Amino acid sequence: MADLDPTRRLCTLFAEALELDHVTPDTDFFLAGGHSLSALALAVSAEESFGVRVRVRDVFEAGTPELLAARLAELSPDAAGTSAPVQRPAAAPRDAPTPDSSLPGTPVADGTRWLWLERQRGEGDFGAYTVPCLLHGEGLVDPDRLAAALATLARRHPALRTRFVEARGEPRAVLTDDEPPLEVVDLGARQLSEARFDALVDDRIAVGFDPATGPLIRATLFLRTGERWLLLLLADHLVCDGRSLEILARQLVTAYADPSSSGVLRRGDAVPQGPSAVRPRDPEVALAHWQGVLLPPPAPLPLPVRGPRVEPAGATTAIAAREIGPDILRRLTHLGRQHHAGPFAPLTAAVARTLADITGSTDICLGTPVDRRALLGAEDAVGFHVATVPLRLDVRDGMSADDLVRHVAQRTMDAVDHSEVAFDTLVAALDPPRSPGRPPFFDVWVALYPHIDTGPRPPDGITLSGGPTPLRVGMFELSFQFVEHADGMRLVLQYDTLRYAPDTAERMVQRLVDEVARLLRDPAEPVLEAEPTQQTFSGFQFDA
Incomplete structure (x- = not known):
């Protein structure tokens, strides 16, 4: 150009x-x-x-x-003219370690290392690190052909056939020849209730992954008569993130339609260390940014817990949920775009103001994931390519909706710009006070999950739609999750049942409902409708 x-x-x-x-x-x-x-x-x-x-x-x-x-x-007036693009060198490894042939596998990226270390600090229950996705399938499906398509994806994405072993206290990635197992459950013409189907799904989600043995992805195909079926994809977070689910669904449909694209699995392939950075960064610049944002550290929020925080957060969770209709979602999206953001900014603004109203605090710090694929040159790569970042927000009394959404959008942009520092590195460098059962810097997690839709069905092919589904265990005591679907969005508050009573969680999610209405400047409008809180999965009707 x-x-x-x-x-x-x-x-x-x-x-x-x-x-x-x-x-x-x-x-x-x-x-x-x-x-x-x-x-x-x-x-x-x-x-x-x-x-x-x-x-x-x-x-x-x-x-x-x-x-x-x-x-x-x-x-840069000279560089911004018509000069040729500048080729930048690849980023240097984290510590540029000297290769040691006596150790198994290869080193892992900083973010993967942090996630591996976090789970080692737990009590051995890896359930919170499962990434579950329930997809509604259409088209006559051949289980053998679907299994072959899954194997194609494993050959295409080394992360899906990687396991992680410990050597000298550090994780090492070992590439295997594993192919994702596909379980087929034929429901036939049975009129299965939603609760019974939820139990089938729960049983499979409850079987955790062992990073040291693998495989770290598996699938279950729920068949019934006709062209309607469901596919449950489960993966360990070490090899999969939210964006990976969309990539897997899209490429699975393509591989199913074109079995000849299977590729060749070569024994002994090296495990890639993640794509080279497109633009290497000086971590000191990012650390200086976070020092300015996070010091002095935010105080723990006085949330309405019903007992002391003794156990690790998220050991047992439940959900309180509401539905956001397509018209409301369009209005939220428009509000975000007015302030140079997507729907995440107004939704997060509503969460921040809800927490400010509940706690009386104006200093609200939230945790959220940032997808770093663009920085890594890994747009279509399956794996763990996200960074955990804190969003520290100043929610002042009398702050207008426009000012708050703009503030959230700016903080989000700055967090993306400085997301190259792994969270454990950030914690070690800034050394905040630690409270039992609480992550450093933030109490509450917030995330947005776009709807997965692979589009029109190809000839003799299949199509998939759906998205992530809540777990029974989690990593945080409160997690606000916004899951887009074909008819709008589902607002899910996942809460620790040892710390919050069900009625407390319901009141919090209702206050969030009210804050969404306030952001849209029409508090009288019935923005959201209640939905039962005990249903883990919704929107997939087997007996309709």
Whole structure:
């Protein structure tokens, strides 16, 4: 693209990041459908093209091709002209260790190392580290062909055939020849109640993974007569994250439609250390950012727990849930776009104000995952490519909805820009006080899970739709999860049953309902409708 002027070059990059045919110089990235993750992808591609450091905040503040071209000219007038792209070196390994052939496998990335160490600090129950996904399938399905497609994915993604062993107190990744096991449960024409089906699913989720033995992914195909069936995908968090579920579903449909794309599994393949960073970062810059944000550390929130925090958080959980209709979701998305964000910003703003009202605190710190695939050059890679980041928010009395959503959006962009530091490194460097049963820096987790839909069914193929489903165990005492689906979004509060009574959880989720209404400036409107709290899975009717 060296022959194009900067604005035209950025129009092309905007269109690629937004998955649009074309954009104009005055197209607003966020009003056209952009969000923090697609902004990260745009920042990376702009940096590769122009050879200057481009932050997500730059896209946030200069959200059109014309404005961003002017911003890049200010950063480096020479590099922002028509010069050829600058090729940047790959990032150096974390500690550049000397290879030791006496040790099994290979070292792992910082984020994977942190997750492995966290589970070692627990009491051996790995259930909280399972990533479950329930997908509604359509089309006549051949179990053998589906098993072959799953094997194709394992050959394509080394993470799915990796196990983790300990050597000298550190995790090492060992590549295997494992293929994901597929269990087939033929329900036939039985009129199975939703509760009984939930029990079948729960039984399979309850069987945890052992990172040292593997395999770390498995699937169950629930068959019945006709072209309707369900696929339960379960993976260990060490090899799978939320975005991986969408990648797996999409590529599974493709592999099922084209069995010839199976590839070849070679014994002895090396385990990749994660893709090389597109733009290496100085961790000291990120640490300086977090030092400014997180010091002095936020105090624990005075949440309405019903007893002392003695046991680890999340040993047993339940959920309180509500449904958000498509019209409300559209309005939330529009509110986010007005402030250069997606629906995550207004939803998180509602969570923050709910917690502020409950606790009386204006200093609200939340934990959330950041997908770093764009930074790693790993857009379609299955694996653990997320970072845990704290979102510290100042929720002042009388703060308008616009100001709060804008504040959340800015903090989210800054967190994405400085997400290269693993959470354990951040904790070790800033050394916050530790409270029993509480992660450092934050009490509450918040996450958004987009709806998975593989699109129209190919000839002689299948299609999948659905998304993640809550676990019976968790890693946090309170986790606000927003799960998009075909008819809107499900708001799920997963709570520790030893710390919170069911009626307390119901009151908290109802207050969140009220805050969503306040954000939309129409408190009188019945925004959300109640849904039973004891149903772990919903939206998949077997006997309809």
